[in-house]
Amino acid sequence: MSEKNENKFIAIAGNIGAGKSSLTELLAKRFNWKPYYESVDDNPYLADFYEDMRRWSFNLQVYFLSSRFRHQKVLMTKEESFIQDRTIYEDVEIFAKNLYQMGLMSERDYKNYSSLFHEMTFYLKPPDLLIYLRAQVPTLVKQIQSRGREYETTIRIDYLEGLNKLYENWISRYPHQKLIIETDDLDFVNSQEDLGKVISLVEQRLFGLFS
Numbered sequence: 001m002s003e004k005n006e007n008k009f010i011a012i013a014g015n016i017g018a019g020k021s022s023l024t025e026l027l028a029k030r031f032n033w034k035p036y037y038e039s040v041d042d043n044p045y046l047a048d049f050y051e052d053m054r055r056w057s058f059n060l061q062v063y064f065l066s067s068r069f070r071h072q073k074v075l076m077t078k079e080e081s082f083i084q085d086r087t088i089y090e091d092v093e094i095f096a097k098n099l100y101q102m103g104l105m106s107e108r109d110y111k112n113y114s115s116l117f118h119e120m121t122f123y124l125k126p127p128d129l130l131i132y133l134r135a136q137v138p139t140l141v142k143q144i145q146s147r148g149r150e151y152e153t154t155i156r157i158d159y160l161e162g163l164n165k166l167y168e169n170w171i172s173r174y175p176h177q178k179l180i181i182e183t184d185d186l187d188f189v190n191s192q193e194d195l196g197k198v199i200s201l202v203e204q205r206l207f208g209l210f211s
Contacts, residue, residue, distance in 0.1 A: 008081040014133030017144040022189050024085040034082040047151040057099040058109040065091050069120045092117040093170040098162045130178040132171050139184045179205045
């Protein structure tokens with residue numbers, strides 16, 4: 001069996017508004033991968049969190065962590081290739097750590113959360129390819145505004161900046177196969193040419209196609 005036909009686990013990482021869900025959908029269609037999306041609309045804490053981050057930070061992060069762990073356990077049992085919108089690693093490396101550094105999560109809660117994360121991830125398989133969508137804050141703000149989610153209107157610029165710094169630190173240390181895509185000058189949703197560039201990069205990294 002060729003490598004191209006083997007089951008693959010692909011994950012897309014990136015800041016809020018980087019285009020993860022859109023690219024997940026587009027790549028799923030292109031490669032016939034099963035898409036799995038981050039649970040947002042049914043998250044019972046998200047709106048409260050953006051109104052009062054300090055009060056709801058721990059609750060929100062535990063919800064994301066347990067939800068992603070549960071979903072990934074199920075995915076690991078499936079005999080199919082799939083692509084995941086956001087990874088479990090981002091929960092502790094980016095979002096919880098940022099809340100802690102901003103003083104919006106206590107040290108006690110952060111240590112408890114980190115311990116829980118490390119226990120969970122011991123049992124999980126890393127993606128065959130992690131795609132990181134790198135975007136500067138102005139790009140993120142523009143795309144957040146364009147999708148018009150009411151609860152995201154209160155997101156602070158310094159919050160996005162803090163996340164970006166942590167993403168850069170994390171992706172530099174990520175030990176498995178990865179692909180970094182610069183998205184500030186790409187519009188893979190509306191431009192077939194730009195989407196083609198992304199698809200070519202994914203094929204090169206995942207299947208070793210350099211033609």
